[in-house]
Amino acid sequence: MTVDLDKFKKPGKDYYLALGLEGSANKLGVGVIKHNLGQLSSENRAEVLSNVRDTYITPPGEGFLPRDTARHHRNWVVRIIKKSLVDAGIKGTDLDCICFTQGPGMGAPLQSVVIAARTLSQLWKLPLIGVNHCVGHIEMGREITGANNPVVLYVSGGNTQIIAYSRQRYRIFGETLDIAIGNCLDRFARVLKISNDPAPGYNIEQMAKKGKHLVTLPYTVKGMDLSMAGILSYIEVLAKDLFSSNPKKNKNLIDEESGELITPEDLCYSLQESLFSMLVEITERAMAHVQSNQVLIVGGVGSNERLQEMMELMVNERKNGSIHATDERFCIDNGIMIAHAGLLSYRMGQINDLKDTVCTQRFRTDEVFVSWRDD
Amino acid sequence: MNSPIAEYSSPDINKTLTAGDGPHSTNGKTTQISEFVTKAGGEDRDKPTEASDSQLGQLRAKITSLQDNINVFLTQRMKQVKDEGDIERRILDDGVDEDSD
């Protein structure tokens, strides 16, 4: 990398501080990051000064409505920002810039957070930087794990993409053709009335650990893309029939080999095994296609241990393969990744005028010009 | 201290909305959690903090009242526009972009 990241440094100051605000889905995250002058490297790491998050949680069996999620963000954002600044031990006016998630995400929550960002920007007279949520995940993952040029599997509530960098863009090599993996898991959790606390996907993961029998589900990989809607409706029907309270509709399903009854745990296990096999397969396809041997998993579903384990098994069979994943502080949506990616933009002089801070629900990863890399 | 106002203008009417006489609080009528959550047995842990006695705190409370009045007024206006369907719900819950579609 030969990009000069210090063209816009302030005289007499040898570091940068950025505040990041994230609220594209049900998590409100605020973080402060510090970069010292010069290229980021293993000797010159970005420093996380604070990383605070609060999640909007709904009752079991229910999804989150945008209006209540936006309300959660609105009513907590000031408290969370204050805590973040206290944790970091800085004042608002010490900052260089305010970074916010510009998209993709849910409209109302995005809009409620950007208002906080605009207000702070005017209050403290700081520039605003709009950040693509996916690019935030990728840059934070690269920084934390030290994976410099990986194939990125981005798996979350709203996204399922295989991404690799080429010529100053994060290009999408494969993605879901219908619903996202997290959405698929959440919707299945609702059918089984699994708790949303701390997260439906986490509870499915715990149940899956107790599953023993594999129920065969459809397997739908299309090149480097995949489709999950068909699998979801297939297993939903299965679950409704299995656990219906109406005895007439209640059809027991029996495992062929052991003759034992299929349990909800078995269904969680089967769903995970099938979906994750598909994800690992398309990741491997992308690796073969771009001739890379590094994988970075980002996004909320990336903290699933079984997914990480399967990915590791795949990578170990490839020459010089390595796998990189972050823990839930960085995997699950957070403000620090927005601060980090936003600060990279800021250091390259990419800032947003107030009139260009409108959020957008659709903001593709490859729309962002990655000025801070030129490898 | 002056009170915040909001001005609405459209081809058929112009209107100035105010926070009203009070008492004001940050617990707005139109900014409660949706019934959908309470009916499903959820509790509201996201209530706004109460307004402090400071000038900014009082402004927060007044703005909440003003927002209530704006919401009531706009909802009324939207009900008049029958052809356009359930715009409020579409914008709030389906995440329809106000500037697209």
Next chain:
Amino acid sequence: MDVVSQGAEAVVFVTTSHPYCSQPAVENDKYIIKYRPSKKYRHPKIDAQITKNRTVGEVRFMNKLEKLGINSPSVISADYVNGIIWMEFIGDGLPNGDISSVKNYLWYLEKNDDDDGCVSDEVQSMLVAVGRLIGELHANDMIHGDLTSSNILLNGKEPYLIDFGLSSISSLAEDKAVDIYVLERAIESTHSVFADSYNKWLLKGYVQGNKKSKEVLARLEEVRLRGRKRSMLG
């Protein structure tokens, strides 16, 4: 036996021995062995099912292609349970030693030639020929399922299709449109600088190869829009 490539799904070997003839019919003749190893990350039940389905599917598809005279390697022998296919050798080496896939060829030009070289008449006629080949495939209601520039080999100037593990048979315009869409996206991400020209030439050839392309192209427009409009929450 040398490894030609280690793809995501299969390891491809080149060999001089033939499964049935102890003496090769032609001097220095070479064959390809494609082996789908079992994947440790997959549940054994899922693994066995995928290996078998894909091997069977690929062999049937290749046999059909051969009957129709659509450029692809012909099958010599197969072992479905163990995921092995023995087939005809296709392709040449590029000057840098890489196999002559369309991807490697275009990458080679990008590295060693100037911009004009990357969009020369020769490249154009090659990609038109590739498009025509895909058109012929679809005219016969055959869907490749994994079209990328890596899965098309150049034998001299003739393009050949390979890798049919995800193939299917369908007469639906939707399936054909998605097949092209997958290729378009692969070109955009793999050969981004000249992708617009490349995709234009591929479609030009496609129309020549598939007489009923109109409906497919209209559908392709929809599929593209769907891709861009898909909202990506959280």
